[in-house]
Amino acid sequence: MTLAELRRGQKAIIKDVSSVYIPLKLLEMGCLPGNSAELVQVAPFADPMYLNINGSHLAIRKETAMHIIIETTDE
Amino acid sequence: MSKQINVALIGNPNTGKTSVFNALTGLNQKVGNYPGITVEKKEGICKLPRGVKAHIIDLPGTYSLNASSLDENVVIELLLNKNDKDFPDVAVVVSDVENLKRNLLLFTQIKDLEIPTILVINMSDRMAYKGISLNIDFLEQKLETKIALVSTRKNKGINELKDLIANFKNLNTKPCLQASEIDKAYFDGLRKAFPNQLLYKLWLVITQDVNFGKVDRNTYESVADFKIKSKSDLKRLQQRETIKRYQFINEILKEGQTIDLKTAKDLRIKLDRILTHKVWGYLIFGIILLTIFQAIYDWAEVPMDFIDSTFASLSEWAKSVLPEGPFSSLITEGIIPGLGGIVIFIPQIAFLFLFISILEESGYMSRVVFLMDRIMRKFGLSGKSVVPLISGTACAIPAIMATRNIESWKERLITILVTPFTTCSARLPVYLIIIALVIPEGRFIGLSYQALTLMLLYLIGFATAVGSAYLLNKILKIKSKSFFVIEMPNYKLPLPRNVALTVVEKTKAFVFGAGKIILAISIVLWFLASYGPGEAFNNAETIVTEQYATANLSEAELQQKIASHKLEHSFIGITGRAIEPAIQPLGYDWKIGIAIVSSFAAREVFVGTLATIYSVGSDEEDTIKNRMAGEVNPILGGPLFNLASGISLLLFYAFAMQCMSTLAIVKRETNSWKWPFLQLVIMSGFAYIVALAAYQLLK
Known part of the structure; x- marks a missing residue:
């Protein structure tokens, strides 16, 4: 599944990041394969998404999140 | 040493x-x-x-x-x-x-x-x-x-x-990891080609567009000794470099840092549940904005009244100690009133910067960006455009520079073009004095009419900015990748020292920046208002005395007539009356016309200009406001500043592009004269039409 489908409170591990669509800046902020991702809050219409990625809190748009492949982890 | x-x-x-x-x-x-x-x-x-x-x-x-x-x-x-x-x-x-x-x-x-x-x-x-x-x-x-x-x-x-x-x-200068491992062959080639250069420095120069010293990247690329990578190859390598660095960091933090989640408290989550909530979030943002405007109006009143009367008595005092002559009148009629016109707004500008810096320091501004992104996108803007639009209420110049972190060029360009519509602090002096003159006192559910009018003007500014962004988004055909990422920092109690330093520094920059222009313009205006060509000016005393010989005027009244006759035939009076036909339909006289023309350099010059013109034209020392209230419409009679002309002026200043510094910064940030030129023509033309319509409807 992609990051865009993550629900609030759900935790996931990033599996793949498409370097064609994702700018270097987002990678530098920790959005890399192997790192954790969690949805903190969504704005109205579920866009943008407020995420905790690898301990960094950041917000990105849904269209960007669609290019990040994740796998949910159950705890 | x-x-x-x-x-x-x-x-x-x-x-x-x-x-x-x-x-x-x-x-x-x-x-x-x-x-x-x-x-x-x-x-x-x-x-x-x-x-x-x-x-x-x-x-x-x-x-x-x-x-x-x-x-x-x-x-x-x-x-x-x-x-x-x-x-x-x-x-x-x-x-x-x-x-x-x-x-x-x-x-x-x-x-x-x-x-x-x-x-x-x-x-x-x-x-x-x-x-x-x-x-x-x-x-x-x-x-x-x-x-x-x-x-x-x-x-x-x-x-x-x-x-x-x-x-x-x-300190040692050893790197803590070997970044070159991401592509050994490539980096070995680099090292061989440039044995005297630092490897990582070479890599940075190749991947960035930096010019440092006299060596630019072309000299590196022109050496045939190592193969040049394509852009996408380089990007992939940068990605690999980032992954490698994070691997290293994750590894050492695994040992070097322990986080006990049981003892960790998180205020952020609780606050964000409310502050970024789809209902409460917007409501709270609205209340914060409302509070800021009410505060700017109410809290600043006392120091402003104090400054106003201080400058009036300063002028009087200077007049009494300086020997009479052109130098004395330059000081008392040109410089002091001109400077008073700007100093008086220090309290309000300081309050505005205070609030903006608290919003930024506390981390709340990022939440606003988050809340507004979806809405702003509908208008071709980015959530990040909110920061320029809000800080544009202080000054469009730093606001336009704050657009730099907007990733998409189209969203950024639109933000730059519409930001000057937001009510900057230079408009504040003009608004405040006109509101004080034409809007009645009184309160509506605890908010004064005057504060509400001011709030309305801010809203008009925002609405015009957003509305014109919508149009620009439809008109401009620019293809650019839409991308958006913002850090949501933790909430922090702003450090008083940081806030105080920001307020002092920004206010100082505003006052000295504007002060220089105003001082220069005041002196020029005073000169143009105190001298004139030909008979009508030079023989004013004889002409007026003869004219009113039978009218039985007191000495003071006669002096007043002479002064205003002189002003009308001075250089400035002649220029003013030449442009009068263009501005009369808007409800202004030639003095306001001069003030408007001179404020194309910077809006806040308006008040200073009127102060200078009026004090040249009269004898007694008084506050700027009282002088303006006493002006009479030369054609219709009645006060010159009434509801119709006042609203017309307010709207003119809300829309017109009257700031040379903003035009210069837009030129620099967009790298073209086309955009600032369009801003000047379209905004000012629109302002003229709206002001004309307002006056004709209300009069």
């Missing part, structure tokens, strides 16, 4: 880098610009033990050494140019204890440049609160550095940091 130590403060945004800078330099700092560009350059002097001094530069915040904006470019250009006079003897990387993982990325890059580097772990007072403990010795060893645990809030660790800076020669 020893040489100064050059120190560069580097760090991610939101790490409290500026607090560290303030703690090190105190009030010994100055703000300027990097030569040729509009990026702010903050530097200061720090006294170290044993009489040594350090020259400290607070570099713009950046997430890495891969620049994506003008501000970030400054960091790289300095770090790559050994010949720059500011090239650091020691780099101080400021990190935030809660975001160590991400902050260390930049640190490892700087280590690769083999510059002596100190790591500051800031906000260390929050470690217990967050359940974080650090193995400092281990981290120092793995990162090949010295660490200073600092808390600017509790004023801890600053002396230790100063000691480390003073002893920077003991």
Whole structure:
């Protein structure tokens, strides 16, 4: 599944990041394969998404999140 | 005497880098610009033990050494140019204890440049609160550095940091990881081609568009000895480099940092549930804005009245002590009223900067960006356009510079074009004085009519900005990738010292910047109003005395008639009456016309201009407001500033593009005269039409 489908409170591990669509800046902020991702809050219409990625809190748009492949982890 | 130590403060945004800078330099700092560009350059002097001094530069915040904006470019250009006079003897990387993982990325890059580097772990007072403990010795060893645990809030660790800076020669310059492993063959080729250059420096020059010194990237690429990679290959390598760095960081933090989640408290989540909520979030934002406007109006009233009357008596006092003559009248009728027109707005401008700086410092501004992104996108803007639009209420110039972090060029261009519609502090003087003259006093559910009018003007500004963005989004055919990422920093209680320094510095810049223009214009205006060509001006006394010979006027009344006759036939009167036909349908007389024309240099000149014109035209000293209230419409009779002409003026100032500095900055940021020219013509034309319609409907 992609990051865009993550629900609030759900935790996931990033599996793949498409370097064609994702700018270097987002990678530098920790959005890399192997790192954790969690949805903190969504704005109205579920866009943008407020995420905790690898301990960094950041917000990105849904269209960007669609290019990040994740796998949910159950705890 | 020893040489100064050059120190560069580097760090991610939101790490409290500026607090560290303030703690090190105190009030010994100055703000300027990097030569040729509009990026702010903050530097200061720090006294170290044993009489040594350090020259400290607070570099713009950046997430890495891969620049994506003008501000970030400054960091790289300095770090790559050994010949720059500011090239650091020691780099101080400021990190935030809660975001160590991400902050260390930049640190490892700087280590690769083999510059002596100190790591500051800031906000260390929050470690217990967050359940974080650090193995400092281990981290120092793995990162090949010295660490200073600092808390600017509790004023801890600053002396230790100063000691480390003073002893920077003991720092080692070994990189903490081997970045070249990401593509051994390629980097070996590089090393062979340029044996005398630092490998990581070469890599940065190849991947960025930086010009440093006299060597640009083309000289590197033109050497046939190593193969040139395509752009996408380079990007893939940069991605691999980033992954490698994070692997290293994750590994050492696994051992060097423990986070006990049981003891960790998180206020952020609780606050964000409310502050970014789809209903409460917007409601709270609205209440905050409302409070700010009410405060600007109410709290600033007392100091403003005080300043107003002080300047009136200052003028009177100067008149009584200075010998009579042109010099005395230049001072009392030109300079003092002109300056009074700007000094009076210091309280309000300071309040505005105070609120904006609190919103930014506390971390709340990012939440607003988050809340507004979806809505703003509908109008072709970005959530990040909210920051320029809000700080545009202080001044369009820093606001337009604040658009630099908007990733998409189209969204950024539209933001730049519409930002001047927001009500900047230079419009405030004009609004305030006209509102005071034409809007009745009285209250509506606790809010004064006057404050509500002001609020309405701000809303009109925003609405026009957003509306024209919508149109521009439809008209402009620019293809650009839409992308958006913003850090959501933790909530922080703003440090009073940081806020105070920002307010003082910004207010000072505004007053001196505007003050210079106003002083110059006041002097020119005074001259034009005090001298005139021909008979009508030079023989004013004889003409007026003859004219009123039978009218039996008192001496004072006669003097008044002479003064206004003189003014009407002075250079300025002649010019004013030449443009009068164009502005009469808007409800203005020629004096307002002159004020409008002169405020195309800067809006706030309006009040100063009127003050100068009116004080040349009258004898007694009075406040600016009382003088304006006493003006009579030459054609219709009745007060010149009534509801119709007042509203017309307010709307004219709301829409017209009257700021040369903004036009200059737009030219610089868009790299073309086309955009500022269009702004000037379209905004001012629109202003004229709206003001005309308003006056004709209301009169």
